Amino acid sequence: MSEPIRVGLLGCGTVGSGVARILTQNQEAIAVRAGGPVVLARVAEVDPSKADAVDLPRSCVTTDSMAVATAEDIDIVVECIGGVGKARELVEAALAAGKSVVTPNKELIAKAGHGLLQLAAARGVDLQFEGSVGGGIPIIRPMKESLAGDDLLSIAGIVNGTTNYILTRMSEEGASFEDALAEAQKRGYAEQDPSADITGADAANKISILASIAFGNYVDVSEVDTEGIDKMHPRDLVAAAELGYIVKLLAIAKRLTDDKLEVRVHPTMIPKTHPLASVGGVSNAVFVRGRYVGDVMFYGPGAGSLPTGSAVVGDVVDAARNIRHGSSGRVPCVCAAKAELLPADQICSGYYLRMTVLDQPGVLGAICTVFGEYGVSIASVYQKRVEGRSADIVWITHKSRESSFRQALQRIDQLPVVERVSSTIRVEDV
Numbered sequence: 001m002s003e004p005i006r007v008g009l010l011g012c013g014t015v016g017s018g019v020a021r022i023l024t025q026n027q028e029a030i031a032v033r034a035g036g037p038v039v040l041a042r043v044a045e046v047d048p049s050k051a052d053a054v055d056l057p058r059s060c061v062t063t064d065s066m067a068v069a070t071a072e073d074i075d076i077v078v079e080c081i082g083g084v085g086k087a088r089e090l091v092e093a094a095l096a097a098g099k100s101v102v103t104p105n106k107e108l109i110a111k112a113g114h115g116l117l118q119l120a121a122a123r124g125v126d127l128q129f130e131g132s133v134g135g136g137i138p139i140i141r142p143m144k145e146s147l148a149g150d151d152l153l154s155i156a157g158i159v160n161g162t163t164n165y166i167l168t169r170m171s172e173e174g175a176s177f178e179d180a181l182a183e184a185q186k187r188g189y190a191e192q193d194p195s196a197d198i199t200g201a202d203a204a205n206k207i208s209i210l211a212s213i214a215f216g217n218y219v220d221v222s223e224v225d226t227e228g229i230d231k232m233h234p235r236d237l238v239a240a241a242e243l244g245y246i247v248k249l250l251a252i253a254k255r256l257t258d259d260k261l262e263v264r265v266h267p268t269m270i271p272k273t274h275p276l277a278s279v280g281g282v283s284n285a286v287f288v289r290g291r292y293v294g295d296v297m298f299y300g301p302g303a304g305s306l307p308t309g310s311a312v313v314g315d316v317v318d319a320a321r322n323i324r325h326g327s328s329g330r331v332p333c334v335c336a337a338k339a340e341l342l343p344a345d346q347i348c349s350g351y352y353l354r355m356t357v358l359d360q361p362g363v364l365g366a367i368c369t370v371f372g373e374y375g376v377s378i379a380s381v382y383q384k385r386v387e388g389r390s391a392d393i394v395w396i397t398h399k400s401r402e403s404s405f406r407q408a409l410q411r412i413d414q415l416p417v418v419e420r421v422s423s424t425i426r427v428e429d430v
Contacts, residue, residue: 002035002036002037002324003036003037004036004037004038004039004041005034005036005037005038005039005075005076005320005323005324006039006041006042006073006074006075006076007023007038007039007040007041007074007075007076007077007078007316008041008042008043008044008068008069008071008074008076008077008078008099009040009042009043009044009068009078009080010044010065010068010069010077010078010079010080010081010087010090011044011045011065011079011080011081011082012043012045012050012051012053012054012080013050013080013082014304014305015080015104015131015305015308015309015312016043016045016050016078016080017050017053017054017305017309018304018305018306018307018308018309018310018312019078019080019309019312019313019316020040020043020051020054020056021054021305021306021309022306022309022310022313023038023039023040023313023316024040024054024055024056026313027039030313030317033317033321034316034317034320034321034324035320035321035324035325036320036324038316038317038320040056040060041060041073041074042060042061042062042068042071042074043056043060043061043062043068044061044062044063044064044065044067044068044069045061045063046063048061048062048063065081065086065090066089066090066093069090069091069093069094069097069099070093070094070097070099074099075099075100075320075323076099076100076101076102076316076319076320076323077090077091077094077099077100077101077102078101078102078103078312078316079091079094079101079102079103079105079108080103080104080105080312081105082105082107082108083105083107083108084107084108084111084112087103087105087108088108088112088116091103091108091116091127092116092119095116095119095120095123095125095127096119096123098123098124098125099125100120100125100126100127100128100319100322100323100328101116101120101125101126101127101128102126102127102128102129102312102315102316102319103127103128103129103131103132103312104129104130104131104132104308104311104312105129105132106129106132106133106202106205106206106209107205109129109132109205109209110204110205110206110208110209110221111205111221113127113129113209113212113218114212114218114335117335120329121329123329124328124329125328125329126318126319126322126328126329128315128318128319129209129315130311130312130314130315131308131309131311131312131315132206132209133159133206133209133210133286134157134159134206134284134286134298134300134302134311135161135284135300135301135302135303135304135307135308135311136300136301136302136304136306136307136308136310136311137284137285137286137298137299137300137301137302137311138298138311138314139210139286139298140209140210140213141314141318142298143210143213143214143288144213147288147290147293149292150290150291150292150293151290151291151292152214152215152255152288152289152290152291153254153255153289153290153291154252154253154254154255154288154289154430155207155210155211155214155251155252155253155254155286155287155288155289156250156251156252156253156276156286156287156428156430157203157206157207157210157250157251157252157284157285157286157287158248158249158250158251158276158279158283158284158285158286158302159202159203159206159207159251159284159286159302160197160200160202160203160206160249160284160302161189161281161282161283161284161301161302161303162184162189162190162191162194162197162198162202162282163197163198163200163203163228163229163249164248164249164279164280164281164282164283164284164302165180165184165187165189165190165281165282166180166181166184166190166198166229167180167229167232167237167247167248167249167267168280168281169183169184170232170234170237171234171237171238171240171241171246171247172280174234174238175234176234177229177230177231177232177233177234181194181198189282198228198229198230199226199228199230200226200227200228200229200249200265200266201226201228203226203249203251203265204221204224204226204251204265205221206251207219207224207251207252207253207263207265208220208221208224208263210251210253210286211253211261211263211339212335212339213335214253214255214288215253215255215261215339216335216336217259217261217335217336217337217338217339217340218335218337218338218339219253219261219263219338219339219341220338220339220341223263223341224263224264224265224341225263225264225265225266225344225347226264226265226266227265227266227267228249228267229249229267231423232247232267232423233422233423235354236352236354236423236425239352239354239382239384239394240269240352240425241272243269243380243382243394243396244271244272245269245270245271245272245352245427246269246270246272246277247267247268247269247425248267248268248270248276248277248279249265249266249267249268250265250266250267250268250270250276250428250430251264251265252264252265252268252428252430256342259337259339259340260339260340260341260342261339261340261341261342262341262342262347263339263341264344264347266426267425267426268425268426268427268428268430269352269425269426269427269428270427270428270429270430271429274429274430275287275295275297276297276430279299282301282302282303283299283300283301283302284299284300284301284302284303285297285298285299285300286298287430344402345401345402345403345406346401346402346403347401347402348399348400348401348402349399349400349402349426349427349428350379350396350397350398350399350400350426350427350428351395351396351397351400351405351424351425351426351427352394352395352396352423352424352425352426352427353394353395353396353397353409353421353423353424354384354392354393354394354395354421354422354423354424355392355393355395355412355418355419355420355421355422356390356391356392356393356418356419356420356422357390357391357393357417357418357419358389358390358391358417358418358419359386359388359389359390359391360389360417362417363393363417364381364393366415366417367393367395367412367415367417367418370408370411370412370415371397371408371412373408373411374404374405374407374408374411375400375401375404376397376398376400376404376405376408377397377398377400378395378396378397378398379396379397379398380395380396381393381394381395381396382394390419392422396427397427409421409424
């Protein structure tokens with residue numbers, strides 16, 4: 001057997017502990033697949049007691065993460081700290097020191113990945129990040145390698161398990177957003193501060209990574225049109241089901257031209273017949289459309305200690321093989337330039353719209369007139385309920401430009417016969 005490849009692990013929290021467990025418990029199988037031993041040699045953790053759960057000798061544990069990232073006897077650095085500040089500093093130091101780096105840190109890759117990949121290429125080492133999107137689902141390597149000969153056209157993904165769980169409970173049980181979120185937190189599916197999930201920021205990080213890989217130009221995540229689920233009402237999910245749809249927080253990316261992309265995150269009504277519609281609970285799925293392969297979907301656990309740890313260790317095995325064969329850095333960053341994103345007000349989609357109006361003649365005609373003035377075509381309209389002198393009306397539009405729909409909505413909201421516009425949700429057949 002060849003000399004061991006030595007791994008330094010930064011962070012032993014949820015994902016880091018999963019990585020440590022797999023590396024220590026599955027050594028024999030990993031050695032066969034990596035062409036020789038892969039050893040977890042050192043762990044950096046601000047709370048060393050966390051390493052006790054994976055039965056690591058205390059001699060392997062330190063609080064000095066920079067010492068592990070730059071140690072001469074470490075070949076691969078695994079960053080599981082999270083965030084951008086300290087993690088970026090450590091990853092840059094490791095790459096500069098000639099170490100291959102593996103990370104599941106989606107925020108780091110979304111916000112600093114382009115520069116880090118350039119540094120890795122300059123140093124001839126690997127920077128791998130399969131675990132950053134979809135947890136245990138293989139999606140990044142298939143897009144970079146298995147689909148490398150295709151011309152990818154679009155991506156639509158359920159890439160945040162917290163929001164998918166909340167929407168599933170609201171849809172299936174009629175739970176309020178607040179109750180569904182509280183249940184997700186109780187079950188450990190949501191953080192005590194769930195803002196990154198429910199605002200769509202986490203999904204925006206992930207779709208920016210996928211779009212950059214798929215379309216060859218890196219996406220600035222700060223430019224991704226993003227809307228969360230915190231304003232969702234169970235009444236709208238019930239109405240969607242009655243109309244043959246289900247609501248998911250989708251991360252969507254489309255190639256419009258060679259140099260322009262459409263990238264967005266928002267609650268979306270999709271037909272119940274679509275493959276993504278059946279993805280419930282905390283599961284994730286990514287639906288990819290290619291010019292030659294057609295439609296393919298990647299499905300599985302989108303988070304968790306061992307599923308994400310499995311993806312991270314897969315990257316470690318690949319990096320170890322590359323080191324042994326002297327071929328590190330063989331799949332370089334292909335994002336030559338920053339992507340131009342279609343402005344949010346130019347995006348075209350269908351819309352679901354629920355409003356409360358006065359229950360009297362001429363109401364539908366007045367609203368349709370305004371829609372017509374802005375070129376918004378109505379696909380269907382339903383009266384959902386009547387209470388006293390008021391009625392709930394649900395509209396489904398054909399595809400319209402966002403700016404036209406919003407201008408029409410502003411006018412409609414000012415009509416004397418409209419009491420309030422309660423909700424709008426985009427409608428897609430992705």
